[in-house]
Amino acid sequence: MPVVRRRSIAWIALIATLTLFYFWNASTRSPPPSYTDANSRAAQGGADFWKLIPVHYPPQSIRPLPTKAPVKYPNVQTSFGKEPAEARAIREHRQRAVKLVFTKCWTSYREYAWKSDELAPVSGGKKNPFGGWAATLVDALDTLWIMDMKPEFDEAVQAAATIDFSKTDLDQVNVFETNIRYLGGFISAFDLSGDERLLHKAVEVGEMLYKAFDTPNRMPITRWAIHAAVSGKRQTAPPSLLIAEIGSLTMEFTRLSIITEDAKWFDAVQRIMDAMADQQDSTALPGLWPLVVSAKDQIFNIGNMFTLGAMADSAYEYLPKMSALMGGQLPIYQKMYEKAATAAIKHALYRPMTPQNEDILVSGAVKSENGEVTLDAQGQHLVCFLGGLLTVGGRLFNRAQDISAATKLVDGCIWTYKALPHGIMPETFHMVPCHSLDGCEWDEKAWKKEVLRLAKDKQATSVDDIIKRDRLPPGFASIPDRRYILRPEAIESVFILYRATGRADLLDSAWTMFESINRTTSTKLANSAVWDVTAPQDQQPERANSMESFWLGETLKYFYLIFSETDVISLDEYVFNTEAHPFKRLVP
Structure with a gap:
């Protein structure tokens, strides 16, 4: 669905509160003829509204888009041979099943929550947590196109x-x-369909978001007081914000600049990335950026907490994807990615102790202080995206070590799904790390010791009672957040690794995941997040009456694509943003 431990204790406390809240609630196409500088007013109405708002701090100059010829990268996708008839029949059956679930959800959204952000999938109501601008509708536009639902599109x-x-x-x-x-959503649907109405809406949103950059140092306000900006009040970038929120604007802004041939959006985000690149080697864990940074002071290297998970994830995800999007015209992105991937593999990944000593990896969090690096052996459903990220980076830049790590990360997510009673991974969990990536034998005493250490009431009852009460499968030391909120990250990486390697077992794993998710989350109207995936297998977890837009925009899209023909949204032609919206790549 996405954070330089600053100067004030109050800010640190605020970020801690936000963190807890987060876990509880986380081409080569030429511009169309009608969109040129001479006719820019084709983006009517909304875009003009934002253009008329006074600009207090205009940029001194606008960096032009690169004009070098795109680089010829190695293929991300593997070569697939002729598909046997039996395998094709199974795949198409599975694809139809995914589309049926999507159609059910879309029909209910159309009937009960049309043009609202979200459908309440149990009660049939509507919710507007993302501005009331029809988030589900916009997020699902490209899914409708990909599923060939053209009338609905x-x-x-x-x-x-x-x-x-x-x-x-x-x-x-x-x-x-x-x-x-x-x-x-608008850019992707335009890239796929060529419908200029979508380009006009993309420009409108782009003009709106560009106003959030109207600050003295042209750094953005990520939690933006929009009404104050509309009324003409001056704005200042915040002193504390999440690294993901400021580091994950590049793909959308840059693609919009490429399509419109207006470099202002590219210029806006490239200023951020230049500052991040300049400070990447001077953090407490060189190669990675701390969770909280300062836009006001443009400080991206102070702080000691590091993760590739929630609140940091897409800042790293966009590094190799920007290389793919721009055809390698800016080598800075490959350099940033390679530094980050090397540091992450060395410090953040761990092999968990499991009963059968499975050769899998999980991505945790890291604290680096006074030269000492400490691993927090946590896991998150969200960080399952990392397997896909390392697959893309490994293929683009010929990094075999990244593909190896990606494979074990994806296998780790699949294993975690299977380990829970309903076949679904929880939001967050902790495990016992092996001392070596080569593995370790199962040690029940060590597992129980960690369970007891993490238990809040360790002195109130026995460790066996804690394991039974908290329904901890062997290997899991705690499960702080037991929800499944219809997240896409696991199937995202399974899909990308399948397209890159052709591993047939990944198709079966994806199908098992889909059946488990649909069985557990299906309602009369659609699908709902659930509160506790550790509930006994014979009990239906309580539904949360929530269906975020990414269920239709990401999760079901990835399930559909893994069971599609392998040339549908080829990873050698498109690159996905962090909301699973495919953008056309610049290619030679």
Whole structure:
């Protein structure tokens, strides 16, 4: 769906609170003829509204888009041979099953929550956590196109064209979420369909988000007081914010600049990335950036907490993907990725102790202080994206070590799904790390010792009672957040690794995951997040009456694509943003 331990204790406390809240609630196409500098008013209405708002701190100059010829990268996808008839029949059956679930959800959204952000999948109500700008509708546009639901797509485009991004009941707009869901959704649907109405909406959202950069140092406000900006008030970038929120604007802004031939969006985000690149080697864990950084002071290297998981994830995800998107025209992204991937593999990945000593990896969190690096052996469903990221980077830049790590990370996510009673991974968990990536024998005493250490009431009962009460499968030391919120990250990486390697077993793993998720989350109307995937297998976990837009925009899209023909949204032609919106790559 996405954070330089600053100067003030209050800010640290605020970020800690936000962290807890997060876990509880986380081409070569030429511009169309009608979109040229001479006719820029083709993006009517909404875009003009944002252009008319006074600019207090205009950029002194605008960096032009690169003009070098795109680099010829190695293929991300492997070569697939002729598919046997029996395998094709199985795959197409599975693909139809995924589409049926999507159609059910879309039909209910259309009936009960049309043009609202989300459907309440149990009660049939509606929710507006993302501005009330029809997040589910926009997020699902490219899914409708990919699934060949053209009548539904056309109706959705007509509805999307009427969204007024100048009006919202929210006091603050989350720039990151608006960027990846709305701007990303419009750009992707335009890249796929060529419908200029979608380009006009992309420009409108782009103009809106560009106002969040109207600060003295042209750094963005990621939690943006939109009404104050509309009224003409001056703005200052915040002193503390999440690294993911400021480091994950590049793909959407850059693609918009490429399509429109207006470099201002590219210029805006490249300023951020230049600052991050300049400070990447001077952090407490060189190669990685701390969780919290300062936009106000442009400090990206102070802080001692590091993760590739929640609140940091997509800042790393966009590094190799920007290389793919731009055809390698900016070598800085490959350099940043290689530094980050090397540091992450060395410090953040661990092999968990499991009963059968499976050769798998999990990505944890790291604290680096006074030269000492300490691993927190946590796991997150969200960080399952990392297997896909390392697969893309490993293929693009010929890094065999990244492919090896990616394979074990994906296998780790699949294993974690299977280890839980309903066949679904929880939001967060802790395990016992082996001392070596070569593995370790199962040690029940060591496992129980860690269970007791992490238990809040360790002195109130026996460790066996804690394991039974908390329903901890062997190997899991704690499960702080037992929800499944319809997340896509596991199937995302399974899909990418399958396309890159052709491993047939990944198709079966994906199908098992899909059946488990649908069985556990299905409601009369759609699918709902559930509160506790550790519930006994014969009990239905309580439903949370929540269906975030990424269920249709990401999760079901990846399930559909893994069972599609392998040339549908080829990874050698498209690159996905963090909301699973495919953008056309620049290729030679």
